[in-house]
Amino acid sequence: MDAATQRGPAQAEAQASPHSAVHTQGGLLPLPTQSSLPAITRDELLGLYRQMALIRRVEELAAKAYTQRKILGFCHLYIGQESVAVGAAVATKGDYWMAAYREHGHAMAKGTSARAVMAELYGRRDGASRGLGGSMHIFDREHDFLGGYGIVGAHVPLAAGVAFAAKYRGEGRVALCYFGDGAAHQGAFFEALCLAQLYKLPAVFICENNFYAMGTPLHRQSALADMSLRADGIGMQRDAFEGFDVELVRERVARAADYARAGNGPVMLEIVTYRHRGHSMSDPAKYRPAGELEQYKEESDPLKITLRRLTEDFGVTEAELEALQAGVEAECEDAVAFAEASPIPDPADLYRYTYAPQQTTMGVGEAAPTFTIPALRAQKEG
Amino acid sequence: MATLQIREALRRAMVEEMRRDDRIFLMGEEVGHYNGAYKVSQGMLEEFGEQRVIDTPISENGFAGLGVGAAMVGLRPIIEFMTWNFSLVAYDQVINSAAKIYQMSGGQYSAPMVFRGPNGTAENLAAQHSTSVDSLYAHFPGLKVVTYCDAADAYGLLKAALRDDGPVCFLESELTYGMKGEVPDEEHIIPLGQAKVRRAGRDLSLITWGKQVFTCEAAAKQLEADGIDVEVVDLRSLRPLDHQTLFASVAKTRRAVVVHEGHLFAGVGAEIVARLQEALFDVLEAPVLRVTSRDVPQPYASNLEKLVNPDAARVVEAVRKSLGR
Structure with missing residues (x-):
């Protein structure tokens, strides 16, 4: 094993410091050393734990339904990485999110219900994307979750565009974009980061480095072990850290979001994580070195880490945890029942979503309905 | 104006x-x-x-x-x-x-x-x-x-x-x-999906778009001198396709040649030919022909380039072949 595959929980402390070193070249402002978030409370952490437990249980039930051929196609599970999306959501609930194809957990962390996710996996009418998207294309406009995408790295420019729109309209909102270590080799990824930095867009690009691009380990796909170093060549602010502890993710993503929101430009984050399952349901993940998975499950499972903190530092009781787990179980059972009962899409709707219905008027001499640039809007109104 | x-x-x-x-x-x-x-x-x-x-x-x-x-x-x-x-x-x-x-x-x-x-x-x-x-x-x-x-x-x-x-x-x-x-000086908006008959004719329909409209109009003029009266239809929009104008023209003339710049193989012309024969097989008097860029990457030299691009002479030739005269 070389350095790339050895990076893991044992190296966490040693690696955290060079990765977290503030990059100030090129006149960039440093990242804040503390986020705008208040100190975490017992209730808040319990809530984050519940969200992680819910995501894990939904994924486990999705795996079960997949083996029963109730869920079809490709299905990529987020088990092991839950702390990333759940921690990141705290400071970015009202922002835009975009993710790749391992996105069930991101959607739920952003607010999509377990019901809507499960029904989408089942290909049903009540699914988040009405059964048209499936596992890789969960969208939820209500929660500004702008989708799951299946072309590796190709959604990163889209996220830059969302950030562009947020800046254009002066919204004060940020676009968060999640992708894996595999995506950090795609041209689209580099182009998006270059554009985002050039235009100083309010975006946070999050590389969830889980060490494997499908079956190819990091050291065989990249000469660099830390994906956030990509940002150096672009002149972008960056940060890198291990993401197994939801509290740490909460704080460090909040700092990046604060930075981008304040108009300082985008940030690239590398969050080191680990998936417990294969790339997709069809992958037994036999390429992992013996003992690696077991070590991560033992030492770096986000649920175990937070559970320990809750019981040891916040005095959460066994009874409380049992009640929490029962609630999660009930919510998941309800989600599965909901998906099973939801009707399949209406064949009459097959062509309905190919072209958006025309709503903009073609009328000669008519004004457009809205002005989106604040300065122009003010001019027009005042 | x-x-x-x-x-x-x-x-x-x-x-x-x-x-x-x-x-x-x-x-x-x-x-x-x-x-x-x-x-x-x-x-x-x-x-x-x-x-x-x-x-x-x-x-x-x-x-x-x-x-x-x-x-x-x-x-x-x-x-x-x-x-x-x-x-x-x-x-x-x-x-x-x-x-x-x-x-x-x-x-x-x-x-x-x-x-x-x-x-x-x-x-x-x-x-x-x-x-x-x-x-x-x-x-x-x-x-x-x-x-x-x-x-x-x-x-x-x-x-x-x-x-x-x-x-x-x-x-x-x-x-x-x-x-x-x-x-026109006043604002005007042309809805997408409406083809335009640039020149009415009775003997054959030239189906085209973009700057090849001018190639077709030049060919039509040459053919006119020989008493051949062709219609020139500018599709303007390939998607959505104005089937109504397309089919009405060919139903009237019973013959068609599709002229476009893209390559022949799997070009848009192939789609139009397919749709014409599906809809109008019984009224067509001759196979629908295509005049397109030839199936080679574009060469630099002017003489070779001219051979590749559609031109009025090739359109005239195709029209004559379709009409048998």
Whole structure:
């Protein structure tokens, strides 16, 4: 094993410091050393734990339904990485999110219900994307979750565009974009980061480095072990850290979001994580070195880490945890029942979503309905 | 009536729509400070500023995708490709993102935007700068593909494309940017999906679009001298396709030749021939023929280039073959 595959929980402390070193070249402002978030409370952490437990249980039930051929196609599970999306959501609930194809957990962390996710996996009418998207294309406009995408790295420019729109309209909102270590080799990824930095867009690009691009380990796909170093060549602010502890993710993503929101430009984050399952349901993940998975499950499972903190530092009781787990179980059972009962899409709707219905008027001499640039809007109104 | 160059007509469409709707911005290589590689966007930076007329690095995949993302959350980007040849490095964004987003999100997000730039052969630009991308984009449901031949249509069709609520590929031509034509002074908008009969005739229908309309009109004139009366139909929009005008013309003349710049193999002409024989097999008097760019990458030398491109002589020959005279 070389350095790339050895990076893991044992190296966490040693690696955290060079990765977290503030990059100030090129006149960039440093990242804040503390986020705008208040100190975490017992209730808040319990809530984050519940969200992680819910995501894990939904994924486990999705795996079960997949083996029963109730869920079809490709299905990529987020088990092991839950702390990333759940921690990141705290400071970015009202922002835009975009993710790749391992996105069930991101959607739920952003607010999509377990019901809507499960029904989408089942290909049903009540699914988040009405059964048209499936596992890789969960969208939820209500929660500004702008989708799951299946072309590796190709959604990163889209996220830059969302950030562009947020800046254009002066919204004060940020676009968060999640992708894996595999995506950090795609041209689209580099182009998006270059554009985002050039235009100083309010975006946070999050590389969830889980060490494997499908079956190819990091050291065989990249000469660099830390994906956030990509940002150096672009002149972008960056940060890198291990993401197994939801509290740490909460704080460090909040700092990046604060930075981008304040108009300082985008940030690239590398969050080191680990998936417990294969790339997709069809992958037994036999390429992992013996003992690696077991070590991560033992030492770096986000649920175990937070559970320990809750019981040891916040005095959460066994009874409380049992009640929490029962609630999660009930919510998941309800989600599965909901998906099973939801009707399949209406064949009459097959062509309905190919072209958006025309709503903009073609009328000669008519004004457009809205002005989106604040300065122009003010001019027009005042 | 004002006499405008096509580039001016296109600019007028963009400027009018940008004054009307501040969700529209123009983004591309050299569109701002350089005033456009072909001067289509001349003066637009001055009027709208850097916030809305945005120069990009040479990064089509990136800025085409950026446009899709901005469109998904409510802006209406104009993404200019310096030529459509360069769109091929952004093909994934146009196809996998722009065209599919409405469907794969179950109707929650769409990408109202215009991708535009010059398409097809110019002169002596050789293999990599002479591609006609018509069939590459017309293939995909979710996209509209629009083109024009003269200044009035350039103006009216681009206006409609800018108001469309989905992604539109708008195909222009380097060779005709300077061509002048009359454009009505008052605002006008030509709905997408309406073909135009440029010349009525009874013996055969020439089905074409873009600057090949002029090739067909020249051929029609030559044939007229021999008493052959052909109709010239400018499709203007490949998607949506105006079946009604297409079928009505061919039902009347009973013969057709499709003329286009894209290559023969799997070109848009093949689709039109298929649709004609499916709908009108019983009225057709002869096989529907095609005159297209020949199936070779575009050569540089002028004599070879002329052999590749459709021209009036080849159109005349095809018409005569169809008519048997």
